[in-house]
Amino acid sequence: MSVSGMKNTTPYFDGFLIHTLRRKSRSTQQKMAEERDWLAKKTFQQIGELCGKFIPANLLQSNASGNLSRNRIYSKANVFWAFFSQILSPDGGCKEAVKKLQAYSSERGLKTPSSSTASYCTARTKLELAMLNETLEQTAKNLDRMAETYSFHDRRVVVVDGTGFSMPDTEANQKEWPQSASQKPGCGFPTGRICACFCLDSGGLLSHRIGNKKSHELPLLRDQHSTFKQDDIFLGDKAFCSYYDIAKFKELGVDSVVPLARRKPISGAHCVKKLGDGDLLIRWTRPYHQKKRSVISREEWEQLPKELILRQIKVTVAQPGFRVEEYYIITTLLDESLYSAVEIAGLYFRRWDVELFFRDLKTTMNMDILRCQTPEMIRKEIQMYFIAYNCIRCLMCAAATEANVPVRLISFKGTIQAMRNWEPIFDSTQISKTDRRRILADFYESIARVPISQRPDRFEPRRVKRRPKPFPLMTSAREVMKENLNKEKSVAKQV
Structure with a gap:
């Protein structure tokens, strides 16, 4: 095929031609x-x-x-x-x-x-940690103001749980947050613990404390009692079933809802009063003070009430996919006419939301593995994660109010995606106030437009489908392994 006489064409390979797609060259200034x-x-x-x-x-x-x-x-x-x-x-x-x-x-x-x-x-x-702490407190207060009503008898439910995180393997980080004792030096990463309080309705982080692998969640929670207000409800898992903590929360005017742990359930024959089928008023007596194991002084322990009147509710799980078939809830919500056993069981079922809050932080926001090299910056990085998390929750609450939908139906990840894509057009110097209000309304609508599907009866096998990569685990420090490789290489050359 001849190419003579044809214009704006260029050879692609032998026997074929394509039209030139090259644009007119641009000057350096234009670029x-x-x-x-x-x-x-x-x-x-x-x-x-x-x-x-x-x-x-x-x-x-x-x-x-x-x-x-x-x-x-x-x-x-x-x-x-x-x-x-x-x-x-x-x-x-x-x-x-x-x-x-x-x-x-x-x-x-x-x-x-x-x-x-x-x-x-x-x-x-140079950013002060105190300033970041105050900023986080302000975002939590904003979320409290934005949550006008609460879903459980108009009372704020504070759900508490703990989680772990890792960080770069530096000497300073290892000293503050030692790695697991089962790992050899140089083969693991420093790991820390966080115990956090969340508002169940808004999902906002109210407070937190940081510890290491030796820190139990109970002492970290006790350092956050000032977070709770009178008439709040404390919601936790088995780790928080403690006579001391239930009594202390009662002194603060805070009710507790936790599953029974470390005690045997009370039978109907030994209860104070039978409120219904599997619903009993029971009496807990104050345990003996164990000096060697307790971090609480004997004087403080003896100031606790000698007995507590509590409510024990037996919950039977018939839905497949749950690991337990029955469990017991201990609560200080004693009025069965105001708080039915079914309502309290439903409230404890919602405790799983705190796992989703941590998933938003650790998976969606990539907080699971931190980046900073020193303990001081690790604390600041954690604060910034929580500040950003609360700001996103504020946006979700604002969008939920505009669309008149529950904030629980709005996607956290979808809100972050909307922020990333709408962010370039929010510039007060380029748009008028009228346009900004219109764009903000459209932004809120885009967040709330696709609600999260609710699948209450869904269950899945607890199995991992994706196969791990077939790489061996590190069993010695990296420097030692590199030195051994060099020795093996030298021996191979000599042979």
């Missing part, structure tokens, strides 16, 4: 302008437009003196929102945050900072 426009849409200021109303502005003002007092690219507000956007980024790396800071500078015609992450990481260390 830079397009790159600048693209970067402008990727700055972190739009996240501030979305979530800034949930965080008091005075907390992000530059300090009067000392660290983060100068008004420059790495100002207090810029570093905070860059850290915030880093938490929400799928990549999660510091380079991503630096790129956004570069975009922020480029959009304003400022000098673009270096691509090195050193300055940004240094600026992050």
Whole structure:
């Protein structure tokens, strides 16, 4: 086939031709302008437009003196929102945050900072942990205000549970959060524990405490008693079934709902009163103080009431897929006419929501494996995760109010996806207030448009389908293994 006389064609391979798809060449200035426009849409200021109303502005003002007092690219507000956007980024790396800071500078015609992450990481260390704690408390208060009514007899239910997390294997982290004793040095990672209190209705994180592998959840919970208000309901699993804690919550005016553990159920013949089938009023006597095992002093122990009148409810599970067929609930909600046994059993069934809250944090937001290298920064990273989590929950509550749907039906992951895609258009300098209200209404509608499907009778086998990669586990420190490989290589060469 001849190619003579044909225009705008180029040979693809022997015997075939295609039309040239090459565009007209662009100047360097045009390329830079397009790159600048693209970067402008990727700055972190739009996240501030979305979530800034949930965080008091005075907390992000530059300090009067000392660290983060100068008004420059790495100002207090810029570093905070860059850290915030880093938490929400799928990549999660510091380079991503630096790129956004570069975009922020480029959009304003400022000098673009270096691509090195050193300055940004240094600026992050200057964020005060006390300021992050106060910011988290403010987001929790905002969620409390946004949750106008509560689903269980108009009472706030605080659900408590613990979880673990890991972090980079550094000497400082290992000292603060030692790895499991079953792992050899250099073969494991530092692991920490978190005990957190959540509002069952809004999903907001109210408070938390951090411990290591030796920290039990009960002492971490006792350090959070100030989180509870009078007339709250404490909801926990078997780990929190304790005479001391039930008595202490009762002193605070807080009712408890926990499954029975470490005691045998009371039979009908030994109960105080029979309220119904499997529903009994029972009496617990104060156990003896065990000096060697208890962290509570004898004086404090003897101040507890000598006995507690509680309610024991037997729950039979007929639905397949559950690991237990029956269990007992212990509660201080004694009025059977106001709180039926079926309602209390349903409330405990909702305790599983706290596992979903932790899944949102650890899986959806990638908090399971932290990135920072020092204990100080690990604590700040955890605080930033919780602040971002509460801000997302605030957006979900606002969307639920606008759409008049329960917040429980709104997807956490879907809200994050909506934030990432709607973020570029939220710029107060580019749109009017009227347009901003319209866009915000559309944003809330996009969050609430597809509710989460409710499948109460669903059950699945507790099995893993995906096969693991066939790599052997590390059984010695990496440096030792590399040294052994070098020795084997030297021996092979000599042979």
